Amino acid sequence: xxxxxxxxxICVLLARHQELSFSRLKELxxxxxxxxxxHLRKLExxxxxxxxxxxxxxxxxxxxSLSAEGRKALQSHLHAITDLIRxxxxxx
Amino acid sequence: MDTTPIEGDLQFVKEVLRKSEGKRSPRTIYxxxxxxxxxxxxxxxxxxxxxxxxxMIAGPAGGVISAILGYRxxxxxxxxxxxxxxxxxxxxxxxxGAIALVVILGITGAVGQVNLGRIILVIVALGYFLAGxxxxxxxxxxxxxxxxxxxxxxxxxxxxxxxxxxxxxxSMVAAAFTGERQSGATVS
Numbered sequence: 001x002x003x004x005x006x007x008x009x010i011c012v013l014l015a016r017h018q019e020l021s022f023s024r025l026k027e028l029x030x031x032x033x034x035x036x037x038x039h040l041r042k043l044e045x046x047x048x049x050x051x052x053x054x055x056x057x058x059x060x061x062x063x064x065s066l067s068a069e070g071r072k073a074l075q076s077h078l079h080a081i082t083d084l085i086r087x088x089x090x091x092x
Numbered sequence: 093m094d095t096t097p098i099e100g101d102l103q104f105v106k107e108v109l110r111k112s113e114g115k116r117s118p119r120t121i122y123x124x125x126x127x128x129x130x131x132x133x134x135x136x137x138x139x140x141x142x143x144x145x146x147x148m149i150a151g152p153a154g155g156v157i158s159a160i161l162g163y164r165x166x167x168x169x170x171x172x173x174x175x176x177x178x179x180x181x182x183x184x185x186x187x188x189g190a191i192a193l194v195v196i197l198g199i200t201g202a203v204g205q206v207n208l209g210r211i212i213l214v215i216v217a218l219g220y221f222l223a224g225x226x227x228x229x230x231x232x233x234x235x236x237x238x239x240x241x242x243x244x245x246x247x248x249x250x251x252x253x254x255x256x257x258x259x260x261x262x263s264m265v266a267a268a269f270t271g272e273r274q275s276g277a278t279v280s
Contacts (some may be wrong), residue, residue: 008105013108016113018111018172018173019171020112020171024171029108045129063170079100081102084095085098088094
């Protein structure tokens with residue numbers, strides 16, 4: 001799930017910030033509406049991300065946050081990546 | 093195993109994260125405090141009896157308005173950082189608490205009115221300096237400026253408080269225009 005850089009980026013951003021809107025995620029990640037929507041749907045379906053709909057100045061805003069499950073998955077993924085990089089580097 | 097793609101991904105994530113953390117307080121907060129400081133400092137020279145009541149109202153009211161402006165900026169930008177909001181609140185409430193404790197010295201007569209203002213200025217200068225280290229860098233320079241203003245007030249007579257207040261207000265307006273602010277969009 002987190003092998004894709006966009007999904008990894010979304011999860012890291014959501015782990016750092018309490019809530020991010022769709023438009024903010026789009027701005028930060030530089031993804032198109034369609035791609036970002038698809039990534040977020042996958043994260044929602046796997047229970048990693050939560051969405052909350054709200055109207056701000058009469059405009060619909062989708063706020064995304066990371067679930068406890070998503071946080072746990074992100075931590076284990078980052079540990080795995082770190083281990084992989086460490087093992088692949090030649091030791092002096 | 094070739095880890096170059098993974099390292100590339102991590103570099104991408106690092107960049108995205110750095111971009112998201114470049115958020116600064118809205119300019120209106122800097123303008124608000126520039127106005128509050130300008131009036132509050134000038135009062136020491138022109139209407140000293142009103143200084144206490146002015147700061148008792150303007151200080152907390154400015155804090156509440158700043159919190160509202162910060163929250164609205166988060167809504168506009170599409171980024172909610174409760175941790176940063178709490179950090180700001182604790183920092184400024186801590187400073188206000190220290191000022192309240194020093195005011196007791198003034199009420200009990202342990203410190204005269206003239207020196208009370210000076211002590212409060214030192215606390216505020218320290219508060220801004222530390223805010224610059226932990227929260228937003230431009231505030232550090234404003235804190236240093238306040239510290240310099242304190243020294244000026246000790247040794248220069250005349251309308252020193254007014255002049256120092258004007259310099260601090262100008263520096264706050266200047267600080268509002270430094271650094272990157274993020275455009276953001278509210279349509280999702």
